[in-house]
Amino acid sequence: MLKDFRIRPPFFEIGPKAYLYGQAALDLAIEADRLCELYDVDIIYTPQAVDLRMIAAATRRLLVFAQHMDCIPIGKGIGSTLPEAVKATGAKGVLLNHAERRMSLGDLRRAIERADAIGLATLVCADDLAEARAVAMLRPNIVLAEPPGLIGSAGGGVESRDYVRTINEAIARIDPSIRVLHGAGIGSAEDVRAMIRLGAEATGCTSAIVRAPDPVRSMTEMIKALRETWDATR
């Protein structure tokens, strides 16, 4: 856990994955940055590695995170993403162990230790309660709980996700300073509201934003819903 990293609930993660890159990823990031100020929420934004520096330079409050890094030492490693090289782009953190980029338990542990040492916050994916507890033992800054069966789903039924409180409580018992973000299948502002009402302090979205007819509008509605529901319920 990076000690210097501060993020305040409610917060949000937007993941361009390999949907957006270059100018389109930059444009969306600039709008997201504006929303951070407008609604006073922290937003984590995870662009393609090649876009990290450009987006970090063009935004102020947005928390730019890498999608992955390889826990190799400085030296050999063609085709890798060196942690120090990520840090030097101005990125504030790194996403690790996403369902689309699994890491072994040992690599994950070492990557978190390395991130702590060089000054990157860690957002680590877990599929379910057992994995969330296992990940918490490695002390990341944030656990990202995403049941893989729900990733990219059409959303709906968010209000029945009773695992949200169970995971929150389990993580809090292990270390209350670890934050928990509940993602997967968030398709609308209504889903964001449902997630916050369920007890989540953070959520996020990829496909329903990047594939929307108007991504900025979709994103804006979600961030607005996040802030309003949080204020109404906490």
Add this chain to the structure above:
Amino acid sequence: MLKDFRIRPPFFEIGPKAYLYGQAALDLAIEADRLCELYDVDIIYTPQAVDLRMIAAATRRLLVFAQHMDCIPIGKGIGSTLPEAVKATGAKGVLLNHAERRMSLGDLRRAIERADAIGLATLVCADDLAEARAVAMLRPNIVLAEPPGLIGSAGGGVESRDYVRTINEAIARIDPSIRVLHGAGIGSAEDVRAMIRLGAEATGCTSAIVRAPDPVRSMTEMIKALRETWDATR
């Protein structure tokens, strides 16, 4: 093979691997770019993915190549390097199948086809004669022949590498428009001279440059040797 890609012998590849990143990688790139003009040689430079855009923007003649790309479609793919995202940085090509980042035969074939389609030149590694011939069947722009046992070696004994002509001739028989770069264990300007005298039209270096007390001087001596030996022997 990207049709629009033009590179003229003698040429050179400098691979920062995960040794150099950020400012140091940029500084070396700018010096390399200057050497392209000074000695009228093409230099391929393969920085970390996060540094591609910055280096492409700061150089004119340097051929900036990615170290790897993942042959995925636009869409999912957290932690991947999307080909289109590489292209959008201003990179001119991509290194594929390095000993530190092997690709399956199928992925390699698809990556070359994708690079051709979106406008990236391909520099594809092969360990020996059999692999060089196999790679040539996939029609890259350049085959990079590097016996893995010699990568990062102290150099020396370059003059005894009689495989250089054998590989050149085998590739020429398959497709004379495929260029061949002979690397691995090039430790000095003297090694560059030996390689060109052996019949290579291109060579390259990583560790002996990035780990030299004065990398710019080491690089400059090699590029000068490349040009002089080429002019003296061809």
Add this chain to the structure above:
Amino acid sequence: MLKDFRIRPPFFEIGPKAYLYGQAALDLAIEADRLCELYDVDIIYTPQAVDLRMIAAATRRLLVFAQHMDCIPIGKGIGSTLPEAVKATGAKGVLLNHAERRMSLGDLRRAIERADAIGLATLVCADDLAEARAVAMLRPNIVLAEPPGLIGSAGGGVESRDYVRTINEAIARIDPSIRVLHGAGIGSAEDVRAMIRLGAEATGCTSAIVRAPDPVRSMTEMIKALRETWDATR
């Protein structure tokens, strides 16, 4: 290419994959062995690694091949399949680079060299013409041409696969002693006939046999069709 390996057209491959194991894989192998004699055809059978020894011991003419092997030296390697350990089971060869178990070009080259050295024949998968030519450069005993889009397909349309002769001719130009097996989507005896009429000297089947209501009958019909069509057309 293992020099001592002899296989005569027409031949066939049956791949239990991870569908069949233990007693069911043994039972089917024993029936396949009987068909080898009955129709005088060579059949390659590729069971799970754990079943190799049992099946090799219970059959006489069946060519038992491993589904994969790891090209590691004797020593470390937990979870690997050591080539020497495969050989010691009585297996006659090894399947390499299947779409479900890709290998890097370098690993594939080394695995073929190792198989040659310890006495295992090699059956190496290729997706298309370019890959088939690349694989042929590594000199396996047999190239298994399987367009991945057709693997496990319902069959049908086999008669329109005009790539069969193209690949056969390309391989023959590289090395006429390399055999070529054309698989993928062979769903019935009729598909076997179509494949042989197209010019194939060998074909194979997995799902249409292992998922048939009566696998032995399905297999028998295919082997009978193989022999009859071969005799009628060659």
Add this chain to the structure above:
Amino acid sequence: MLKDFRIRPPFFEIGPKAYLYGQAALDLAIEADRLCELYDVDIIYTPQAVDLRMIAAATRRLLVFAQHMDCIPIGKGIGSTLPEAVKATGAKGVLLNHAERRMSLGDLRRAIERADAIGLATLVCADDLAEARAVAMLRPNIVLAEPPGLIGSAGGGVESRDYVRTINEAIARIDPSIRVLHGAGIGSAEDVRAMIRLGAEATGCTSAIVRAPDPVRSMTEMIKALRETWDATR
């Protein structure tokens, strides 16, 4: 955690890795089986997948475990090790996540759940305290604690491994029914004694047995030391 699995301290693990296979692996297993009776200790033996059935059939009390399995469903999966196929060999369990065969956290969780469901005990590797606690969250039967830097080491200094009690206590707090085996760098009977005196209830050895001039003698001395030290200290 497989409920039906019973193992009693002190116990031991012998890992032939890819050092031993076929007849030599069988011979050592038969001797190990004899030692189980002679010293009334449980011994886990992890041969190459191809040797599982033969060794399970030739031994009585020896706990034969696979070195790995792939958590795939019955169906596709060439080159995989299907869990059901492992079970059908007579194996009693499976080693997972060894430093030589890492698994992603998600694959590891699913493999443990699958092993529980089909009746295989699980022995899961962890590098250090943090990983051991993470693995314990997934509820395996046994955690195998092996600092990778010590694997294959010449042994020595075992008595200074103060992490042994720390890990034991941490696991016991999570679930006292999880057993803990402390391995890595056990080079002699003296090392076995030191490990048991440190508080371990189980240890194991690979290289110092398989590479000994007389493996059976080396193994016998270790098992004798295990039993005697246990009886003298518990």
